[in-house]
Every structure is written in C-alpha cells, then in structure tokens.
Amino acid sequence: MGRLIVVSNRVATPTETKGSAGGLAVGVFGALKDAGGVWFGWSGDVVSETVANAGPALEQDGAVTFATVGLTRKDYDQYYRGFSNATLWPVFHYRNDLARYEREEYAGYRRVNAWLAHKLIKLLEPDDVIWIHDYHLIPFAEALRSEGVTNRIGFFLHIPFPAPQILLNIPPHEELVKSLSCYDLLGFQTATDQQAFHDYVTRHARGTVSNGNQVEAFGRKLRTGVYRIGVFPDEIADQAKRYESRQHVLDLKQSLEGRKLIMSVDRLDYSKGLVERFRSFELLLERSPEWRGNVTLVQIAPPTRSDVATYQKIRQDLEYEAGRINGRYSGLDYTPIRYLNQQYDRWKLMSLFRESQIGFVTPLHDGMNLVAKEYVAAQNPDDPGVLVLSIFAGAAAELSGALLVNPHDAIGMSEALQQALQMPLAERQRRHEINMAALRKNDLGVWRDSFLRDLRSVPLRNTGEGGGHK
Missing domain, CATH: 3.40.50.2000 (Glycogen Phosphorylase B;)
Known part of the structure; x- marks a missing residue:
C-alpha cells in the first residue's frame, strides 16, 4: 500500500x-x-x-x-x-x-x-x-x-x-x-x-x-x-464528562442560577443563520413570557475572514441584534443572549454542550455541520439535551432524533425551542439514543x-x- x-x-x-x-x-x-x-x-x-x-x-x-x-x-x-x-x-x-x-x-x-x-x-x-x-x-x-x-x-x-x-x-x-x-x-x-x-x-x-x-x-x-x-462520538462523550467539573463549567452554572441553557457555536459566517437564530429566540421570549428570565442563549461565534467585507457586516448585524434583544428583555440580574466573539478550546466547548438543555444549530446551508454531531455526542445519556437542527445542514439526513426546523421560519424555530424546553426526559433519552446510533454507524x-x-x-x-x- x-x-x-x-x-x-x-x-x-x-x-x-x-x-x-x-x-x-x-x-x-x-x-x-x-x-x-x-x-x-x-x-x-x-x-x-x-x-x-x-x-x-x-x-x-x-x-x-x-x-x-x-x-x-x-x-x-x-x-x-x-x-x-x-x-x-x-x-x-x-x-x-x-x-x-x-x-x-x-x-x-x-x-x-x-x-x-x-x-x-x-x-x-x-x-x-x-x-x-x-x-x-x-x-x-x-x-x-x-x-x-x-x-x-x-x-x-x-x-x-x-x-x-x-x-x-x-x-x-x-x-x-x-x-x-x-x-x-x-x-x-x-x-x-x-x-x-x-x-x-x-x-x-x-x-x-x-x-x-x-x-x-x-x-x-x-x-x-x-x-x-x-466524529468519534464515544471519545467526545468521554471528553465532555471528564471536563464537566472544571472551573469554567462551574462558573457558567453558577451564573445561570438555575436557568435553562441554549448553546450555539459557529464560525462568524453569513451561511450559519445567526441573525435568524437570534430573532427566533426573541420570538420565544415575546410569545412565551414565562421564559423571560428563565432561559439564556449562549452564542459563541469566533471571527473568521475578518478582512472580507461581508464578514465585517455579519459581525455588525449580529452585535446590533444581540444588543437590541438584550436591551428589550434584560433585567438587573438577567441577560438573555450572551454573545461571545472569540475562540474556545474544543474540550471546553464539549463540556459546555453537556451542561446545556438545547443545542441550537440552524445554518441556512451547510455541507455537514459537525457541531450538531458534537453536541449530540457530548450529552449526558441519563439527562440529554435536545438538538434543534436546520433542515439545510447535511447532518439533518442522519440525525432523525433532532427537532428539524426551517431557518427561514422564525416562528417555527421559536416553537421548536419551546418544545425542546418542555420535552419529557423519556422522549429526550429516546431521541438521544437514535442520534447516537447514527453517529456510531457513520463515525469519522x-x-x-x-x-x-x-x-x-x-x-x-x-x-x-x-x-x-x-
């Protein structure tokens, strides 16, 4: 050979x-x-x-x-x-x-x-x-x-x-x-x-x-x-579990004060549907007042191709939307969207995924989207989070346990978030098992x-x- x-x-x-x-x-x-x-x-x-x-x-x-x-x-x-x-x-x-x-x-x-x-x-x-x-x-x-x-x-x-x-x-x-x-x-x-x-x-x-x-x-x-x-799902699961007691995770849990956590991680790119995602989260808070003060969206979006004009614009748009929504729904002790325009080590992200109740992955178009697969693999099988996934991600053809959404339908995405937040444990476990079986069948x-x-x-x-x- x-x-x-x-x-x-x-x-x-x-x-x-x-x-x-x-x-x-x-x-x-x-x-x-x-x-x-x-x-x-x-x-x-x-x-x-x-x-x-x-x-x-x-x-x-x-x-x-x-x-x-x-x-x-x-x-x-x-x-x-x-x-x-x-x-x-x-x-x-x-x-x-x-x-x-x-x-x-x-x-x-x-x-x-x-x-x-x-x-x-x-x-x-x-x-x-x-x-x-x-x-x-x-x-x-x-x-x-x-x-x-x-x-x-x-x-x-x-x-x-x-x-x-x-x-x-x-x-x-x-x-x-x-x-x-x-x-x-x-x-x-x-x-x-x-x-x-x-x-x-x-x-x-x-x-x-x-x-x-x-x-x-x-x-x-x-x-x-x-x-x-x-991905190698079992390696990710081991990594996420190993780091779940590290200080950065403990700090996040303490700051949430019992609130539900929605995690999104993307490169800062117009193909990822970031602005549409923020607006759907805003609709969740608007249409379901009971979640105001009770759920936080953490969006990690490391900068990329910062010398290309279209990428400079998506950054400006996203910063504007985050500020506008936070201005509308923040309280003295509550910030709805935590928008982090920086890079994080992969092992930190896996442990943060494990702590969250929802993985929110809604690209407008994507070849595969490994973040969706990493999110599933990082979950605690005894108490797994729910993946809300765009139908335009390649991963949607495999991860049938996800809640599939159209990223152009803001109300539909907000309804999927509501469904995920209220989903019973047994259904979350069943969906997680379906997704993990798919990840193991077609691993890296x-x-x-x-x-x-x-x-x-x-x-x-x-x-x-x-x-x-x-």
Missing part, C-alpha cells in the same frame, strides 16, 4: 492534530499515521516572494511529514480572499447576492493551484495516493495531470455543491467542472450534493452518469460517492476509510508499471 498524500488549503500543525483540531484534521491525521505520508498545503502565513518560492517547510512527526508553503500578498488576495471566499463560498452556499466575480482573481486562483501542485510533485512517489480537500483546490488535479502525474487522485468537497442553476452564476462554471473531472473519485457530503453534480454533467457538460456513480464528462471517466463526515473513521478504500480501488489512468508520475 502506497503512502497517503493529503492536500488541504491549511495544514494543521502536529500540535493541533493532537489538541483542539476539528474533524478534518483528526480524520486525515489518523489515516496519515496508519499509511505514512505527507500533509501538504498553505502554512497560513503571508510571506515575501523570496520565501514563497523556497521549498516547502518540512516537519516530521513519526511517519507523517507536514509540508507547508507561504503565500504572497497577491496570491492570498486573489486565490484565498478573492475567488475562493468571495466567489465560490457564497455561490456554493446559495448566496449569489453576496458573490463577486473578477477575472483577475479567478486567474490567480488557477495560478496558485498550479504553483502548489508543482511544489507537491517534488515530494511524490510513484505509488502514492493523493487526497485533495475542498473548494480552494478544485483545479489541483488538473494541474498535476498537466505535469504528467498519473497517481490516483481523489477530491472531497466539505461544503455543499450547488444546483446547476446556482452554479451557472459563476462565469467559468464549465472550467471548474472540467477541472473536477480530472479526479478519479469525487466525494460529497450528501446525496443531494452528488445529484447536483450529476445534473450539471448531464444538462450542461454533455456528459453521462451510469450505474449510479460512474461519470463520463469532457472525455474523462470518474466515480462519485457520498461520504458523510462524522468510516468516512475516512470508506473514501480511501474506494479511491484505492479505482483503476490507474495509465497502465504502465505501477502508474505513478512521470
């Missing part, structure tokens, strides 16, 4: 993979440790051209090599801040109204992908299997193929894949799908995302789809599949291992000795 080469926009450091890293980092690092290999990508640093053009910085941790490069300011602005996050991210999350397209940024996006691919080639061996992650790197395989690489290359999209009529809003949509056809295996979070890709291929690329997942487009053949990214290891098994089973593109790269 050849080495595994993982390529992602950002590379988690060896320290992060053992500590506060999220699902992707934990999952791929486990596979890298088993097979040996390289994790390659951007360091997160903006550097001079001289530094960027030097070889990748290498750091060894057992059988895993962490290989990182810096980006110049121009590359960062065009590839990352520009086309990736000002064009692809909003459109793939069905927010065409927030998308911007500039040819120079798209050219920079392709240029950086080709540059990164060229850097990686020097680290490749003939029987390596290459696994590319997410929307920043759609053209990566095409760049590798253009330099003669014939290794097996898979791609996993962590965010939604939009319906064709949405994707058409990106002017070079055909070039993007042609780039995706250079992979051997395309992985999606949900069947809806997979179907959206198939629909584009058959309607707009004059391609075919056969046997459910065999795609032929632009003169190339590839497979697609649905791989639901998960299943996601990782099933994708890599399918990728390794793909026939090599060239029939030369071992395939490899030229």
